[in-house]
Amino acid sequence: MLKKYHFILLILVLGFTACIRNDKKPGREYMPDMSAHIAYEAGSDNPFFKDGKTNQLAPDGSMARGKYIYPLSDTDYEKSASLITNPFQFTSDEINNEGKHLYKVNCAICHGDKGDGQGHLVQINKFPPPPSYLTEPLLSLPDGKRYHTVMYGKGLMGSYASQLNHKERWLVLSYVKKNLQGISTPAPATTATATDSTKTN
Amino acid sequence: MHSCKPIRKILALLVFLLLLTQSTSTFAAFAVPDVAATDAAGVEKVKSGMTLFKANCTACHALDRKVVGPALAGVWEKWESEEKFVHWVQNPAKLIASGDAYANKIFNENNKVMMTAFPTLSADQIKDILLYLKNPAAAEPAKAPAADATASSSSGAATGDKGSSNWYVWILAAFLAVLALLLWSVTSKLDKAVKEKAGEKVEDESLTKKLFSNKTLKVLLLIGSILLVFNIFNGAIDLGRSQGYAPDQPIKFSHALHVGQNQIECQYCHTGVEKSRHASIPGTQICMNCHKYVQQGPKFGKDEIAKIYDYSGWDPDKGKFVKAPKNIEWVKIHNLPDHVYFNHSQHVKVGGIDCKTCHGKVEEYEVMKQFAPLSMGWCINCHRQTEVKFADNNYYSIFQKYKAELKKGTKAKVTVADIGGTECQKCHY
Numbered sequence: 242m243l244k245k246y247h248f249i250l251l252i253l254v255l256g257f258t259a260c261i262r263n264d265k266k267p268g269r270e271y272m273p274d275m276s277a278h279i280a281y282e283a284g285s286d287n288p289f290f291k292d293g294k295t296n297q298l299a300p301d302g303s304m305a306r307g308k309y310i311y312p313l314s315d316t317d318y319e320k321s322a323s324l325i326t327n328p329f330q331f332t333s334d335e336i337n338n339e340g341k342h343l344y345k346v347n348c349a350i351c352h353g354d355k356g357d358g359q360g361h362l363v364q365i366n367k368f369p370p371p372p373s374y375l376t377e378p379l380l381s382l383p384d385g386k387r388y389h390t391v392m393y394g395k396g397l398m399g400s401y402a403s404q405l406n407h408k409e410r411w412l413v414l415s416y417v418k419k420n421l422q423g424i425s426t427p428a429p430a431t432t433a434t435a436t437d438s439t440k441t442n
Numbered sequence: 443m444h445s446c447k448p449i450r451k452i453l454a455l456l457v458f459l460l461l462l463t464q465s466t467s468t469f470a471a472f473a474v475p476d477v478a479a480t481d482a483a484g485v486e487k488v489k490s491g492m493t494l495f496k497a498n499c500t501a502c503h504a505l506d507r508k509v510v511g512p513a514l515a516g517v518w519e520k521w522e523s524e525e526k527f528v529h530w531v532q533n534p535a536k537l538i539a540s541g542d543a544y545a546n547k548i549f550n551e552n553n554k555v556m557m558t559a560f561p562t563l564s565a566d567q568i569k570d571i572l573l574y575l576k577n578p579a580a581a582e583p584a585k586a587p588a589a590d591a592t593a594s595s596s597s598g599a600a601t602g603d604k605g606s607s608n609w610y611v612w613i614l615a616a617f618l619a620v621l622a623l624l625l626w627s628v629t630s631k632l633d634k635a636v637k638e639k640a641g642e643k644v645e646d647e648s649l650t651k652k653l654f655s656n657k658t659l660k661v662l663l664l665i666g667s668i669l670l671v672f673n674i675f676n677g678a679i680d681l682g683r684s685q686g687y688a689p690d691q692p693i694k695f696s697h698a699l700h701v702g703q704n705q706i707e708c709q710y711c712h713t714g715v716e717k718s719r720h721a722s723i724p725g726t727q728i729c730m731n732c733h734k735y736v737q738q739g740p741k742f743g744k745d746e747i748a749k750i751y752d753y754s755g756w757d758p759d760k761g762k763f764v765k766a767p768k769n770i771e772w773v774k775i776h777n778l779p780d781h782v783y784f785n786h787s788q789h790v791k792v793g794g795i796d797c798k799t800c801h802g803k804v805e806e807y808e809v810m811k812q813f814a815p816l817s818m819g820w821c822i823n824c825h826r827q828t829e830v831k832f833a834d835n836n837y838y839s840i841f842q843k844y845k846a847e848l849k850k851g852t853k854a855k856v857t858v859a860d861i862g863g864t865e866c867q868k869c870h871y
Contacts, residue, residue: 252670252671252674255674255677256669256670256671256674257673258677259673259674259676259677259678260610260677262609262680262686265688265689266689267684267689267777268680268682268683268684269680269681269682271681271682273779275779275781276682276779276780276781278780279780283720284723284774345707346707346709347707347709350704350706350707350710358497361704361705362704365704367704367736368732368735369496369504370496370497370500371501372501376497377562378498378560378562395501395558396502396558397501397502397510397734398501398731399727399728399730399734400727400731403713403725403727
């Protein structure tokens with residue numbers, strides 16, 4: 242009789258505790274022997290480094306293989322016009338697929354799908370409109386200044402250096418130039434620089 | 443009353459003199475005319491000024507507050523002449539180099555960031571912009587209600603997440619019902635005892651016997667115990683899984699606001715999702731892409747955004763980074779066991795799987811939570827059912843035989859399981 246009573250009590254307790262679940266806690270575990278990570282994961286704490294992080298920057302003076310080093314500093318906007326040119330020859334497939342995708346993810350939210358500066362954030366009055374790609378100051382902006390802007394940002398635009406790598410930056414710029422602005426000549430860098438130098442001192 | 447009059451006169455004179463000296467001692471302002479809403483030609487000019495302002499200036503300036511550059515409302519009170527202001531807009535570097543006192547003052551006040559020159563703007567266009575700055579209401583009278591509407595709709599979208607707590611209510615109700623039944627049986631037993639003591643003849647059948655002979659009660663008890671056992675099994679299955687886990691985060695970041703209302707793409711912040719194993723949690727510099735400008739949220743006001751400023755070391759008043767950035771210690775929600783390998787780029791980039799498949803309708807989550815059980819059965823089930831996206835996908839170019847069979851029609855579909863998606867070593871190694 243006592244045993245039967247215990248059994249019923251066990252079922253009752255288990256049955257009701259199984260219902261209790263706090264969404265703020267990850268929940269219960271049973272024998273999580275091989276679940277916990279022994280190795281340190283990216284983004285986890287790490288007691289072996291001074292700053293306590295597993296993700297570390299490359300040591301000073303070292304450089305990843307094939308990594309592009311941008312030679313200009315934040316304030317060299319004017320210099321970028323003549324120094325920086327597009328080293329890639331993208332196929333129109335690359336521009337239409339990858340370039341378009343990258344533009345849609347990173348730029349269209351403010352600059353708009355057409356590049357007219359009327360992105361969704363602008364239309365719902367959350368962010369002021371950026372200049373349009375389709376009118377003059379930006380229409381003939383030299384490639385170098387465009388790249389410099391993506392690297393360091395300009396005005397309210399932040400830097401996209403961490404989101405886009407070297408190739409992706411040029412892919413986006415090629416998409417803007419070819420598909421949105423309709424400039425198809427592959428290397429107008431020299432002429433663009435010439436026109437620009439007359440405008441700014 | 444009579445004696446007051448001369449004193450008043452003297453006071454008025456003093457105030458007048460004070461105002462006169464003040465206005466002459468500060469920078470000489472220039473006048474920008476007011477434009478009435480009825481003045482059609484003026485309104486036209488204001489509107490063209492607004493278009494120019496939005497096309498050229500808003501990347502750095504706002505009317506009423508400092509953004510990258512200073513607030514522009516009242517700019518006519520700061521410059522000594524319109525010519526100088528036009529000169530400044532067309533070529534600020536030259537004006538600074540010429541040693542103009544006010545030009546150098548604002549250059550230094552704004553962290554020595556050189557304003558972009560606008561040589562293409564004519565003096566008339568700049569005057570139109572000034573007209574708009576003086577009379578912003580004339581150009582767009584409907585702007586204020588629109589802004590209000592977005593603010594109210596966003597606060598209205600904040601819905602409580604109460605779905606999960608319904609369980610407790612039912613369990614509590616059942617528990618109370620059982621309690622009531624027990625109490626009832628106890629009281630009736632006592633009642634019977636009292637009556638017996640008083641010498642009354644009571645029917646001998648005990649209450650529990652009565653209860654258990656009742657057929658409906660028996661069925662109810664059976665259903666109850668089945669539910670309980672079912673619950674135990676369910677709870678046991680949930681051991682080690684965290685479906686629905688929605689912990690408090692250091693910043694009350696709302697995906698419902700950023701993804702739902704603002705329609706920012708997932709990959710904008712989770713930049714690693716197409717390139718690496720990790721979707722990656724964005725660093726503060728990605729937050730600051732927008733939040734250098736957006737300083738107030740619809741739900742928590744400035745409190746939560748102030749936390750980003752604290753973490754990133756940004757001073758919104760000075761408009762620059764003043765401290766070293768700190769880590770935001772987000773609580774990790776999706777935890778796979780160590781013996782499972784999972785790769786985001788393999789699923790998102792190669793497989794073309796939508797984020798929602800595994801993360802649910804993130805655009806509706808006020809608080810981020812774990813949508814999928816992340817159990818092995820759930821993984822395998824998806825691998826068995828999902829068709830491989832062969833179209834326009836170079837990653838699967840080696841599966842020529844399958845592609846030929848699909849074309850011929852001998853094979854209806856190729857699932858992930860067909861290309862090795864259920865092999866143990868695919869995920870466990």
